[in-house]
Amino acid sequence: MSRITKRATAAIAVAAVAGLALAGCSTDTSSEGADGEVVLTMSGWADDGIAEALIAQFEEDNPGVTIDYTGLPWPNILTQINTELVSGTASDIVVVFPGNGNPITAQTLAKGNYLADLSDSPWVSNYNEANQAVMGADGTILMGANAFTIIPAIYNTQALEAVGATPPTTWSEVLDLCKTATDNGKVAYALAAVAGGNYHTVPYALTATLLYGPDPDFVPDQYAGDATFSDSDWNAALDQYTELIDAGCFTADATGTALDIAQGQVAKGDALGMITVSPQISTIQDMAPDGATFETAAFPSTDDPADTFLPVGLGAGYGVNAKSENLDLAKKFVDFYLSEAGLRIAVDNGSIYPSGPVDGYTPPETLAGVSDQVQSDKTVSFPDQTWPNAVVNDAYTTGLQTFIGGSTTAATLLQQMDAAWNG
Amino acid sequence: MAIATAVRLNEAPKKRRRYRGFASSVWWFVLPALALYVFAVVYPSIRGSLFAFTDWDGVSPNPSWVGLDQFARILTDPNAVVAVRNTLLIAFAVTIIQNAIGLLIALAVNSQIKSRNVLRVIIFAPVVITSIAVGFLWQNLYSPGGGINQLLEAIGLGALQQNWLGDPDLAIWSIIFVVFWQFVGYSMVIFLAGLQGIPEEVLEAAAIDGAGPVRRFWSVVRPLLAPAITINVMLSLIGGLKLFDQVFVMTAGGPGGATNTISTLIYSNAFSLGRFGYASALAVVLSIFVAVASIIQYRLLALQER
């Protein structure tokens, strides 16, 4: 190295250190610009077309307001927003999930009073008691969500036609469909039991009809200590799960199959359908060849179609950071998000099922098979949203994997869930 | 200046004066590194480990002190037992496989073969891909109808097809193989740097003496490669003990907790189960684990460096 390059290197090093120091000092943390413009910050999903459209409209309706949007990927959105709320650095508007079970759910965040109380908002009355219960804690409302997540069976229409079948409406028809599928070298239902798969949604569909639908007091009884998983029809649901597995209804070696592989099987028609949450329909459609169409039906577990309940839960939505300097404006955005105008923007920009009334709304073709039932009283919420802590969910998802693999019995699994419930 | 000179004069009679001379005058070279390191690692780690003595759930404003309760809880947590076993298995298996094969590859691409520059890039390429993508890629390859099983079928070894990630006994080995694939290039690079330090003449002299390749390696190359061996073993051991990304993406500790490591357990307790205090206790235990394992292997390797 020549002397000159040495000098240059030293100079660069010094300049860089100085630069670091300056960059540190120049951070502008004020939320108001020079000409009185207000900047709202918002943390949401990366690549979210609905949020983009909502923000554009809100900025147009409120001159002088800009929304700074940060898109975050799954699953880091959970830890990121949680860390920011705990550290007091969170955006004014943040993604919040209903119930409990992850670090940014309404009930988890309620413990630290990180979210503003939204109980007086005009949209609250649109939601029934069960929904309101998971939107907050101790009678307050802390978040709102614009979409229902449904757990139907999703079918590949062309694959069904190819084997001459229609969506089953009774338990016997389900078993028939499994046989028809295997006779044609396919499987009836794609199943992914690697973490993050759809394996835990199948018992949600089964218990809807067998337990939570017919016995609405089961959850209150559990809280009162008068009922347990072990002594409930969860046993019947898990027996049916075993029956489906033994009948070859699912992807072979599901325990090693990841979600995107299972989604691909339905998209391609190697599996006739899949029991999973409705937002996955658009993922499956994206994976499918041009011209493929999909339909949905509630998944039955008795031989009377009138018995079937449909699991319908609130999806993720938004809450307001309690420490926001623009509390009223942030609330105004959430109100807009859940207003009819906001819901309309959402249904126009994404294939969601709106959680509130939208005049003249017609559900997408794929959801036609369940949309009437979503509006009826033959629905139940997702069991995990009613559980008292995240540990029950962990015991459930972990134990269910070994249950599917055949090394844990239903009795053991349910005992572990009871133990977790009691903490 | 006078004082400094006096100090040096005083030191003059000492035996190793000449050797220590320059280095001892530049002790302050350590300061910038130390300052940044204390700021970014030591201080926050100490603050973080204090959570291990509380019942903090990750969100509530006022955690209370619970003494050593969280540490006692580790002993009764069945998940922790499995995680500790897996962590040790991964660390030792990865250390042995990655270094043995990494060294063989380094020797091969340090030889006169013509394709060595390209081969070095190919073997190193997986190191460059982010762990999360590596995890997803292999999750796909390992799936029951995926690439590995297709390949086995194609070369007539269909009988060896497995449910690579779904079989609780096999899943941990599937993960170990991915870590090996991803990081063998890492070991190779450090071995290569070590091999550069061995003058060509030394190897040639050994060859002229008639020493065979194995003999030549053992008695000539290995002692000269000792620093690289120590560094590689230490880094792969520590990397294995702290393994997180690949497990988190491929199995998230499943099926049924069979592939949990201490790191995945820390993550799930801190961020999904609301047991931040317990997670911190696990992290403290993990540090102690890594320290003990590193000291043992460092002592062992120090013997062979002599």
Added chain:
Amino acid sequence: MRKYTWRTGILEVGTILVAVLFLIPIYILVNLSFKAPGDQSSTFAFPEQPTFQNYIDAWGQGGLGNALINSAIVTGGIVLFTVIFAAAAAYPLSRLGARWSKFTYLVFLAGLLLPAQLALLPLYQTIRDLGLLGTLAGVIIVGVGASMPFSIFLYAGFMRALPAEYEEAAALDGAHAFRTFWSVVFPLVRPITGTIIILTAVANWNDFLTPLLYLSGSDQKTITVAIYGFVGQYGAQWNLIFAGIIISILPILIAYFFLQKYIVQGFAGGLKG
């Protein structure tokens, strides 16, 4: 110079075979990046209709151009300061037998043991208090501090093995200590400097959690943060992600290709210089 014999030939063929096995997953990565999302051909099969669309979409939707620049600044900054600070610190630590230097060395080594999870929240809050959230400087400071144990460990290991005669031969003047160190000792450890540059660069180029955590809320994204924007709750756009990953690894693989020649020639050059 050793000769190319038939044995070398066998070695060459064998090593190439191993390399081919290594390439299979990478082939699949590249292959998927050229497939349209609806392309359901098998993993190994060539795309039905190869498409550059994934690359175009990833580049456009992810804003990868800006992200590449940010990644280059962050990685370059971390590598530069890591090499200077770690080499300087490792030198006295590896040469002196004094109690304080042994202890300091162990304090640095302890950093290899500490799980990152332990420091995560307190460090985030310290960076917040310093007003460095959302700045590249914050990420660089955190990265340099975290790189110290590993780099000092590598430097000290190799400096110890360095024969002391070279420095003894140099006339050493305390007034220009750093310059003397820089022109005498530093070139001697060039192979390990090359190794540290490439390994630190790879680790920080690929780091995802630190830039996500510290740059969140600002307009600045690094390449990994931009790429993982394609991961959603109910499925990821893997074709875009893979295209993005290939865009992101090319610069670093090319850098490695050239740097490794420098590493190889380095030691001999150091001896002569």
